[in-house]
Amino acid sequence: MNKSKPFSISKWKVLEAWQRVKANRGSAGIDKVSIDAFELNLG
Secondary structure: OOOOOOOOOOHHHHHHHHHHHHHOOOOOOOOOOOHHHHHHOOO
16 A cells, blocks of 8 residues: 655755754644754754
8 A cells, every 4th residue: 555645845844844943942842852852862
């Protein structure tokens, strides 16, 4: 079964959104993980 998403989001849009949240010092989201805590686990 090969289903595609009903929308397309480019990597550039994701990067732009990430940079805007980071610049805004975004708070924890629905998963209760802050941007700083998320970045610590990127590696």
